[in-house]
Amino acid sequence: MKLIVLGASAGGGFPQWNCNCRNCAGVRDGSVRAKPRTQSSICVAADDSPDWALLNASPDILQQIKATPALQPARALRDTGIGGVLLVDGQIDHATGLFMLREQKTPMALWCTDPVHEDLSTGNPVLRVLEHYCGVDRQHIPLDGTPFRMPKVPGIEFSALPLSSKAAPYSPHREASVAGDNVGVTITDLNSGRKLFYAPGLGARTPEVHARLLAADCVMVDGTFWTDDEMIAAGLSTRTARDIGHLPQSGPDGMMEWLDELPRHVRKILIHINNTNPILDEASAERAELTRRGIEVAEDGWLIHI
Template sequence: MLLTDAEADHVGGLAALRGSTGLKVYATPPVRAVLAPVRAGLDRYAPWEWADSLADGGFVLAGGLVVTAHPLAAKVPAYVPARTAADAPWVTAYRVEDLVTGRVLLYAPCVGAWSPALDDLCASADCVLLDGTHFDASATGTAARAAAGWTATGHLPVSGPGGSLAALARHPGRRRVYTHLDDTNPLLDPDSPARAQIAAQQVEVLPDGSEFVV
């Protein structure tokens, strides 16, 4: 299991897997630390192995997939005390490479701001799964956050001159897919102008249950 962050709705499913044997969970040091009480409780059902996702050289999954984690942001979950270091690698993207085919999948579901490092990751990937949470900064409930610096610590909007769609345009020739969509996002409607806008740049939104072959 690969954790990208410690947000409550991203780690809550761990409880549903309690009692499962042989699980190994990869996460960054701050994520593992803040989940220490949860880990202790889960270990009472069946002990899991918790590993550092940022270990040098990455790690290998069954089937020969080589995974490396790349820090994206320092977005501290709201339930974490404010005294917790805000500059720690709370959010990471995962780069998954198949050494047999040489193909690469990039998974980045929580992007607060675009960076040169993210450009480099996209340039090295054959398929990019990217945060598409909000279509624009005026989406329901986000205007106030934007005024308070929301895009620096939350989710980068898809549209707009500084949005992720403009950034993805720098990486043609790769399969580009939006994931992690908010339930108010117009991209969920296949007939919406928003969906047409990203389709014009050959960026996709896929149905639940889609599988990727690297």
Template structure:
């Protein structure tokens, strides 16, 4: 399996347009230890020609431009053959509007995400007005049933429900349903190698930890270093856990759990611009490296 990180940041990217936190300010000043990052998205392939896209961030056009393997070779074509949504958040879905010329798209998501994207944030409804009829919907079950995507015939996909939060515009905000947020396990049916992708994670349930333990590559939510990071920076009154993200540090933090996992390659994704690990000169960055945890970056290539 070929895995390409298109975007490694949380919502807003780095630098965020209206933010002057240490990281955004440092990047604008040319600090070499801080990278430009677009909003979270990955794409995977079996053959290197046909790709399954996970989430369509608002930065999708920039991400495709920076990814020659996704460039068309015919007069009109797309290398993106299927799109999987793991939630209905703005920073994971808005880019679908930028792909309207490629309609119809083969879209895989839970019925809860499908509902949100037809009502509260009606992207799917809007796209029916473009040539091709918008999207072809494939329901993703949350009961552990696996499914296949035709362009990756030697792989199976399985959704893992996560306790996180519904989007701010949703009527289910602060009372999310099982299908509002999922992680995705992708398994090579021949070798058994496993990718576990979960860019949003609000609660470390034992079932999630068990799934992490058997993964070969773990791409996991690294949004915040501390639970009160946004409060301390003066950007929000909410804790990370209120927003649906387990902090990395402290008692009960993600690092504590990742330290117990021996098998997977542990890589953080969906990292907020305020997180000090994004500056490679910081103590927090060095601590993360001591724990043998990697930080994804835009353009990163992973192969299982």
């Protein structure tokens, strides 16, 4: 199975257009050693397949496709290597890129949970707008772990797990989450049996998620914040990381402690990294701590073989 990181940043990208925090200002003027990143999304395919599953459609999707020739194989006058789209949640940075894919001649093959479908049909009616363009062939994501496949993405199987996180701010259940607001996805190569667990929005540790991590050969998980009070300390919010549905890397029961418990053969990667997170600075002590623990920080354009 092959995976391309299309975008590795949290909402707003890095540098964020209106932000002058140390990271954003520093990457602009060269005083911070860091790489710009677009908003988080990945695509996966079997090794011998030209057709990919797109997991999340960020607002930067056109820029990401342009940077990824495999997603435009040019087999016909109008063509795409995207065989299906899967949304792990209804957040703006994961769903509004669907607008940019509207020039299809057939309905967009889209997998999402019932709560996400509801939110994208009401509070942020992306799917209703698309009915005036290509239309949407929406497929249900089961929440009981039942495996499912995308017909146009051969050799790959998916299985979703509800996460403890937050729905999008416009959702009626933002402060009273329901199962399916946010899911992690195990992606299995049917030929090799190797597995990726992908969870860019992960707010709390649970036994069910830990079991998925232990069963994977590679985990790509929430790297949004370094500390729980990161946004408060920066003067950018009054809410903690956990308040808005993200497990910080550091501190008691943080992501680093959790990932340290995994077997040595499991590849550990952080994605969906907020512009304020010091791990973006490649010379930072925080980045060195991740490296010491064998945890990687995703970058746009990475090609990973699992």
